[in-house]
Amino acid sequence: DGGITQSPKYLFRKEGQNVTLSCEQNLNHDAMYWYRQDPGQGLRLIYYSQIVNDFQKGDIAEGYSVSREKKESFPLTVTSAQKNPTAFYLCASSMGTGYNEQFFGPGTRLTVL
Amino acid sequence: LAKTTQPISMDSYEGQEVNITCSHNNIATNDYITWYQQFPSQGPRFIIQGYKTKVTNEVASLFIPADRKSSTLSLPRVSLSDTAVYYCLVGETNAGKSTFGDGTTLTVKP
Numbered sequence: 001d002g003g004i005t006q007s008p009k010y011l012f013r014k015e016g017q018n019v020t021l022s023c024e025q026n027l028n029h030d031a032m033y034w035y036r037q038d039p040g041q042g043l044r045l046i047y048y049s050q051i052v053n054d055f056q057k058g059d060i061a062e063g064y065s066v067s068r069e070k071k072e073s074f075p076l077t078v079t080s081a082q083k084n085p086t087a088f089y090l091c092a093s094s095m096g097t098g099y100n101e102q103f104f105g106p107g108t109r110l111t112v113l
Numbered sequence: 114l115a116k117t118t119q120p121i122s123m124d125s126y127e128g129q130e131v132n133i134t135c136s137h138n139n140i141a142t143n144d145y146i147t148w149y150q151q152f153p154s155q156g157p158r159f160i161i162q163g164y165k166t167k168v169t170n171e172v173a174s175l176f177i178p179a180d181r182k183s184s185t186l187s188l189p190r191v192s193l194s195d196t197a198v199y200y201c202l203v204g205e206t207n208a209g210k211s212t213f214g215d216g217t218t219l220t221v222k223p
Contacts, residue, residue, distance in 0.1 A: 035213070042200065043157070043213040059212070090156045099145040099205060104156025 003027065004105035006091050011110045021076045021108045023091035030096050032074035036060060037088040049074055078110065085112045117201045122218040131188045133217050135201030138182050146177060146184045149200045151216070157200060161186070196221045
């Protein structure tokens, strides 16, 4: 089956710790994205990557870092510099450039204690 | 970035047609309009996309007037399972040039 996987579904961390969220896709998509969603709100773009070894900041990149060493993988690190990291994190991918449909993973709910 | 405005919430009853309108006054010439559906604790799912006039697929229709400053998502004969948040996006998503906004929460009642 083709799709996007995110792991884990739920993640708990202590304040001050860095944590990495996994995102893998086997759709052969060039572009990948990370979004953050807070309760009752829409999605906000953290980072996106249009091609391997290249990525761009979205609207709320502060306190986050990413890498894109492989086409299939786009991990997101939530660093201790992110002031309010507790949120629902969604990864997505799409073909090439332009107006193509984004396919989303199931999400990771991060809770920082 | 093309800013979009949608109603915060809408209520409907099973079997009715629901129309959700999105305003996008500063849409660019090359921009497409895309609608997504999101259920709680899940990622959004693509519903439909269009550039002008009318687009229809197996789940919805999208109406876009000639000036393209707004669009209307039409859901025929909704059921309880259509209760979700609906997002209107305008712009080139692959270049990080469109935003999801807060969407419209549709509640379908029996």
